[in-house]
Amino acid sequence: MLYIYIMENFINKKKKITKNLSNVSKNFYKKYKDNLVNRNCFICNNKTSTILHKSHTFYNTVQCEKCLSQRIDPIFNEETLTIFYEDKDCAFSDSNNYYKEITKLLINKFDEKKYYDEIKNDIKFNHYFKKMQKVVNYIKKYPENTFNILEVGCSYGLTLIILNKLLENIDKKVNIYGIDLNSEANFILNNKFSNITIIPSCPLNKLKEKVDIKFNLIMAFELIEHLFNFQEFIKDINELLTKKGIFYFSCPNGQSIPMSDSCDNNLSFMQHSLSPPMHINEFNPRNVTLFSYINNFNVISIETKGKLDLDLIIHSKLDKNSKLNNWKDLFLSLEPKQKDTLQDIINHNLISSTMEVFIEKQ
Numbered sequence: 001m002l003y004i005y006i007m008e009n010f011i012n013k014k015k016k017i018t019k020n021l022s023n024v025s026k027n028f029y030k031k032y033k034d035n036l037v038n039r040n041c042f043i044c045n046n047k048t049s050t051i052l053h054k055s056h057t058f059y060n061t062v063q064c065e066k067c068l069s070q071r072i073d074p075i076f077n078e079e080t081l082t083i084f085y086e087d088k089d090c091a092f093s094d095s096n097n098y099y100k101e102i103t104k105l106l107i108n109k110f111d112e113k114k115y116y117d118e119i120k121n122d123i124k125f126n127h128y129f130k131k132m133q134k135v136v137n138y139i140k141k142y143p144e145n146t147f148n149i150l151e152v153g154c155s156y157g158l159t160l161i162i163l164n165k166l167l168e169n170i171d172k173k174v175n176i177y178g179i180d181l182n183s184e185a186n187f188i189l190n191n192k193f194s195n196i197t198i199i200p201s202c203p204l205n206k207l208k209e210k211v212d213i214k215f216n217l218i219m220a221f222e223l224i225e226h227l228f229n230f231q232e233f234i235k236d237i238n239e240l241l242t243k244k245g246i247f248y249f250s251c252p253n254g255q256s257i258p259m260s261d262s263c264d265n266n267l268s269f270m271q272h273s274l275s276p277p278m279h280i281n282e283f284n285p286r287n288v289t290l291f292s293y294i295n296n297f298n299v300i301s302i303e304t305k306g307k308l309d310l311d312l313i314i315h316s317k318l319d320k321n322s323k324l325n326n327w328k329d330l331f332l333s334l335e336p337k338q339k340d341t342l343q344d345i346i347n348h349n350l351i352s353s354t355m356e357v358f359i360e361k362q
């Protein structure tokens, strides 16, 4: 079956991707070291910072002296970051291909429930369904009959096609838009559904030139930690939303247990809130609240609802001085039921590694 084939490929190549990424990054730094630029705090724009960690010859992990947010500094300028993400040898191109295949499958089999059920029950994909179900619940409660929604960084449209599936029996006109820097983003989905528009090669600050529309909800998943200019981004989000419009996003939680110490090296970059040149901004519940306030948003909810925090630490090779060693010993000694309870406590206290946030434009 095509789906099984894709999944097997996915798992095998994912291992390769993780291994390759650190080498790719190192070589990239050497090649483009003249394109590194310093920057102010991405949350409060303060200039002064303290060096926390000299992680690499070319960059530091620094902490803003005013709001305490952590970031990578210096970072590559925007043009160079684009070269990194578009590089065909970059490990991302492999990763993109699986999402492309899954998206193709779901579009071609849109009327067949079984493919959606299969992917819905897969641990790597079920979070898309959970997120889109939240969006659908929001749309259902919305009083007007027309609803405009945008995903920033939609890739080939996997999330949007899942959303469209979940909207099948909803009696509202929902116009779905997606933008992505990828020049082929609309390649698979375009014209297949009259209510979905994907605009390729489109950063957020160019969207106004292409469509004159305000959105009731904008979403961006695992995106903001990558952004060169977050302050400009959040201003653009505010401008594109209707009054009381929602910005729904997810990102790593830098204040989580797995990210609280140097359990690097053996974890994939996805498990680090700061992992340059990809992850350059560290978010946590505290600075999310702060940037919301600065940019005229009300916080509706901040949740960290991971499932794998204990396993992440159990399976990582920690530095012998890491304070996480004590945690690891504790986690290893627990029964499955105790582990579940501890994970619940971690989630409840907002120290799990994945963070989901709803904020509302004032």
Ligand SMILES: [Zn+2]
Pocket (backbone or CB within 6 Å): 041, 042, 043, 044, 045, 046, 064, 065, 066, 067, 068, 069
């Ligand atoms: Zn700051």
